[in-house]
Structures are given as C-alpha cells and as structure tokens.
Amino acid sequence: MKAVRIATRQSPLALWQARHVGALLTARHPGLEVFLVEMTTEGDRFLGAPLSAVGGKGLFVKEIEQALLDGRADLAVHSLKDMTSVLPEGLMLAAVPAREDPRDAFCGLAGQTLDTLPKGARVGTSSLRRSCILRSGRPDLDIVSLRGNVQTRLAKTKELGLAGAVLAYAGLKRLGLDGVITQVLPTEVSLPAVGQGVLAIQCRTDDARVRELLAPLEDATTRIAVTAERALLAKLEGGCTVPLAGHATVSGGTVHLRGLVGRPDGTHVVRGEVRGPVERARELGESLADDLLSRGAADILRDFARRAEARES
Structure with a gap:
C-alpha cells in the first residue's frame, strides 16, 4: 500500500490545509494512504512578541523543513506567505495548488x-x-x-x-x-503579502516518487504569480521584519505585479508596479524590486538593518 507522511503545524488552519492537500492527493491517487506528522514550531511557541522581534516568518517552517530533511516526513504543507525566499538545500517547492482569495x-x-x-x-x-x-x-x-x-x-x-x-x-x-x-x-487598499492565499507543498528534491504524486496538484497560473512575487521578496531580502507586500495577477499571458515597502508607522511607503509577459515573471519581480529600492525602499531597509544590529550588540 502506498503511503505519504505530511508534516504540518498543529494550528486548526494548518491542519485544515494539510488535510485538504491529503484529500487532493487521495482523489488523484486512489489507494494512497495519508498520515499527518503534527509539529509545533518556534513561531507557535513564542507568542509574547511580534514576529519581527523574534526572528521573522522562518520560525513557522524551520522545524518542519528539518523533518523533511531527516526523513521523518515525505512532504510538508505551508502557507506560502510563511516561507522564506530561499529554501534549504535539498528541498523544493514541489507544487502550488490554485490560489484562494488573497485579500x-x-x-x-x-x-x-x-x-x-x-x-x-x-x-x-x-x-x-x-x-x-x-x-x-x-x-x-x-x-x-x-x-x-x-x-x-x-x-x-x-x-x-x-x-x-x-x-x-x-x-x-x-x-x-x-x-x-x-x-x-480591496488589494488597492491593503496590498497582500507575498504568497498570501497560496498553499505551498514542499518535498525533498531527490524524492522522485513524491514529486510525481504532487505533480497533478500544480496550478500553472498560481505558479507564475508566486514566481514573480517571490523574486520581488528575494531581491528585497524582506520578511516579517520589514513591512513588505507583493501581489501578482495573471491574465492573457501578462503578469501584473504590484509591490510595497514601508516604515511600520506608515509615514514612508514606497509603492510600484510592473507588467510583462508570463515568461519573464522572475525578471519582473527583480525589476520591480530594483525600482522600489531606487525610490526609497533601500533607505527603509538600511534603517531596519541598523536597528537590528543595535538590538543584537
């Protein structure tokens, strides 16, 4: 009997997401057994302070990613907005199902x-x-x-x-x-976080069996959108420590990406947008990041970096 183990946080939403992916898998692969590996992450344990003060969004995924690397689980389900822009070596974003409402x-x-x-x-x-x-x-x-x-x-x-x-x-x-x-x-009022509304299904890069099982869950349009958004995030090197937003839509072969970087008090917000063909999704994210950086985002990011260094010293 074929089986897969899904690593997940224990929050009600995380469990819903893991069970949802499990149901998608069993619907496409009759006879497949799905087991949940429930875990508590640093982000779940340290609730007394804002994420920006305790290490950022990676706190919700580190232990789960380690469970994949250790072989304790075969795949993991995350909210994509909780994931860092660079994945650990040996792991990949194997599938992104169709996006839920990102607002x-x-x-x-x-x-x-x-x-x-x-x-x-x-x-x-x-x-x-x-x-x-x-x-x-x-x-x-x-x-x-x-x-x-x-x-x-x-x-x-x-x-x-x-x-x-x-x-x-x-x-x-x-x-x-x-x-x-x-x-x-509306997204014009509150621009969503990078990856908001998207489930990220992660597995080991060398696990061909699991990659094949996950392939039918991939949504091409969602992948294009999040490729642009995550390229923006990676170039800005942002996380929960900096107010940053990025949201892409895909229509008729064109990507429309909007981005935002600001100070927490809202006194200085840099916004921008870019359009281009879907084949250039990653480049569009990088070019929008460059545009934001040139118009004031670099100053905001430098200020955050200085404050972080002062706290650590």
Missing part, C-alpha cells in the same frame, strides 16, 4: 468597517505589513499587536475590547469563519 479582511466587532471606525479606534493585527498600511491610510488608529492562530486572534480582539482586527480572508474562509468579516479589503 485581507476586517472583522469589526460592532459590524463596522475600517471606513466607519471612529478616530482613535483600536485595531488588532499580527503583521507589520498590515500595521503599516493601516497607519498610512488611517494614522489616527491605535494599532495593537495580536499573535496566535486565527481563533486566538479573534478571541483576543474581544478580550482586549478592540474595535476589530485585520486577518487574511483565505484563512477565515478555509475555517468557515467568514461570517465574522465585516469588510473585505
């Missing part, structure tokens, strides 16, 4: 939207990107850091008496919690 969503406790919130309202978020975008558009808001899984962040929103919180629409939708959404934010 952010506001969950207002009193049914309000961001537009109807009173001056000084307290809004929760777990990301520097969302904080930057919120403060850029509504500098009067009081932004409160929220960590934890989706349900935890929603519970903390109530416990802390916040006006609402901003979360990823995809996660809420996958968990059947989209009923708490009071406003889906």
Whole structure:
C-alpha cells in the first residue's frame, strides 16, 4: 500500500490545509494512504512578541523543513506567505495548488468597517505589513499587536475590547469563519503579502516518487504569480521584519505585479508596479524590486538593518 507522511503545524488552519492537500492527493491517487506528522514550531511557541522581534516568518517552517530533511516526513504543507525566499538545500517547492482569495479582511466587532471606525479606534493585527498600511491610510488608529492562530486572534480582539482586527480572508474562509468579516479589503487598499492565499507543498528534491504524486496538484497560473512575487521578496531580502507586500495577477499571458515597502508607522511607503509577459515573471519581480529600492525602499531597509544590529550588540 502506498503511503505519504505530511508534516504540518498543529494550528486548526494548518491542519485544515494539510488535510485538504491529503484529500487532493487521495482523489488523484486512489489507494494512497495519508498520515499527518503534527509539529509545533518556534513561531507557535513564542507568542509574547511580534514576529519581527523574534526572528521573522522562518520560525513557522524551520522545524518542519528539518523533518523533511531527516526523513521523518515525505512532504510538508505551508502557507506560502510563511516561507522564506530561499529554501534549504535539498528541498523544493514541489507544487502550488490554485490560489484562494488573497485579500485581507476586517472583522469589526460592532459590524463596522475600517471606513466607519471612529478616530482613535483600536485595531488588532499580527503583521507589520498590515500595521503599516493601516497607519498610512488611517494614522489616527491605535494599532495593537495580536499573535496566535486565527481563533486566538479573534478571541483576543474581544478580550482586549478592540474595535476589530485585520486577518487574511483565505484563512477565515478555509475555517468557515467568514461570517465574522465585516469588510473585505480591496488589494488597492491593503496590498497582500507575498504568497498570501497560496498553499505551498514542499518535498525533498531527490524524492522522485513524491514529486510525481504532487505533480497533478500544480496550478500553472498560481505558479507564475508566486514566481514573480517571490523574486520581488528575494531581491528585497524582506520578511516579517520589514513591512513588505507583493501581489501578482495573471491574465492573457501578462503578469501584473504590484509591490510595497514601508516604515511600520506608515509615514514612508514606497509603492510600484510592473507588467510583462508570463515568461519573464522572475525578471519582473527583480525589476520591480530594483525600482522600489531606487525610490526609497533601500533607505527603509538600511534603517531596519541598523536597528537590528543595535538590538543584537
């Protein structure tokens, strides 16, 4: 009997995602057995501080990637936005299924939207990107850091008496919690994180059997979009330590990529966009990064680097 072991975090959303990929696999490969290898990552353990203060997005994937390298699991399912721009040697992004809605969503406790919130309202978020975008558009808001899984962040929103919180629409939708959404934010208002809404299926580069099993799950359009987005991320060398956004759409053989780098307080935000043929997706991401860097993003990144060095010294 054929079998595969899927490494996953233990949060409700991560388990949903792993089971979803397992169901996709068994639907395409009758008789395949799927076992989950549930793990707790550093990102799950250190919830007392913002991600930017404890090491960034890689904290959600390091232990899981090590389980793949050690042979304790055959594949792993991540939220692509949690993955670093460079993968460990010996591992590959084997498949990206079709993207879920990439937008952010506001969950207002009193049914309000961001537009109807009173001056000084307290809004929760777990990301520097969302904080930057919120403060850029509504500098009067009081932004409160929220960590934890989706349900935890929603519970903390109530416990802390916040006006609402901003979360990823995809996660809420996958968990059947989209009923708490009071406003889906257009990408023109809140540009998504690189890879937001995309499931990343990772395996060992030399595991031909698993690569063959995963091949039918690949969505070509999603791959083109995330290739452009991740090229932007890699050139900017950004993570959860810098407010950074990147979102690509693909239509009629053309990629439209938009990007953003900003300061956490929203006082300086550099935006840009580029279009080009799908065959040049990676180059488009790199060229947009160069454009952003030349127009002020380099100064923002240098400032972050100096602050990081000062904290470590």
